[in-house]
Amino acid sequence: MKKCIYLIITIFIVSSCGEQRKVAEELHTIPCDTYSDVEAYFRYTEGCDIIISGHRGGNAPGYPENSIETFENTLRHLPSFFEIDPRMTKDSVMVLMHDDTIDRTTNGTGRVSDYTFDELQEFRLVDRWGTVTDFKIPSVESAIRWSKGKTILNFDKKDVTRDVLAAMIKKCGAENIIYTVHNAADALSVYAIDPNAHFSAFIATMDAFREYEATGIPWSRYIVYVENGTLLPEQQELYDALHKRGVRCMIALAPTHDRLPTAEERAVRYREEIAKRPDIIESDFPVEFVGLIKDF
Numbered sequence: 001m002k003k004c005i006y007l008i009i010t011i012f013i014v015s016s017c018g019e020q021r022k023v024a025e026e027l028h029t030i031p032c033d034t035y036s037d038v039e040a041y042f043r044y045t046e047g048c049d050i051i052i053s054g055h056r057g058g059n060a061p062g063y064p065e066n067s068i069e070t071f072e073n074t075l076r077h078l079p080s081f082f083e084i085d086p087r088m089t090k091d092s093v094m095v096l097m098h099d100d101t102i103d104r105t106t107n108g109t110g111r112v113s114d115y116t117f118d119e120l121q122e123f124r125l126v127d128r129w130g131t132v133t134d135f136k137i138p139s140v141e142s143a144i145r146w147s148k149g150k151t152i153l154n155f156d157k158k159d160v161t162r163d164v165l166a167a168m169i170k171k172c173g174a175e176n177i178i179y180t181v182h183n184a185a186d187a188l189s190v191y192a193i194d195p196n197a198h199f200s201a202f203i204a205t206m207d208a209f210r211e212y213e214a215t216g217i218p219w220s221r222y223i224v225y226v227e228n229g230t231l232l233p234e235q236q237e238l239y240d241a242l243h244k245r246g247v248r249c250m251i252a253l254a255p256t257h258d259r260l261p262t263a264e265e266r267a268v269r270y271r272e273e274i275a276k277r278p279d280i281i282e283s284d285f286p287v288e289f290v291g292l293i294k295d296f
Helices: 002-026 035-042 068-077 140-147 162-172 184-193 206-215 233-244 263-275
Strands: 051-055 081-084 086-088 094-096 153-155 177-181 199-202 222-228 249-252 280-283
Touching (some): 051 068, 094 140, 140 153, 140 162, 162 177, 162 184, 184 199, 263 280
Parallel strands (some): 051 081, 081 153, 153 177, 249 280
Antiparallel strands (some): 086 094
């Protein structure tokens, strides 16, 4: 009898481990263990594949923004990295939340900074279509630890100071994190705090490009957000200058094409942008790009 029980337990454990491995194998991970991996993944070379980035992790029915479950859902469909948003709670725990309130993205109301982390765990995240899910607001630390060996996290600038975020990155021993910066001075301030920093930088003009160049921060540390919606012919000098330095140019579709009401309408516009060959496309709907890029 005891042997039978032991056999059943053994089979259950092996089966459970097998299921965990199966889930892990289903994720489209990207090379991101080291800074060198991140730089190699983002390095521009002529004819390189387009990278799709999930804005706030991506959106899909039942999968709300800024949640680990949504990151995993996106990676089950395609390799991607994620732009996400850090906020600070009342008891100084960093969490993922775009807005300064929880009204839009949870079944609760109020400012993030008015709740402790434990209090926030009482609420549930809501997807883009208003469906309440079983998912909770994740801490930044849990997101970073989850991401290691799987993907790159791009932290936007919210109410968390860079030194606090940098300290958490160091605590986690993570080399797969990049910081969004809005100008050259911003990049320099982060670089002073974290000499290993890598960046997603806003550069829309040649003047801004020259300001970044003057900082002396290696271009290997950058990807560059150049436009909302589409590449512009009049900005080709900027794109060429960035490409010459091995830097990928990224467009963001969240303020434009992603706002179309149906997947069919979005796909038409996505194909138009893919045909122009941006190096990175950031979208609220990364999963909808599956099958589109291979046509080009």
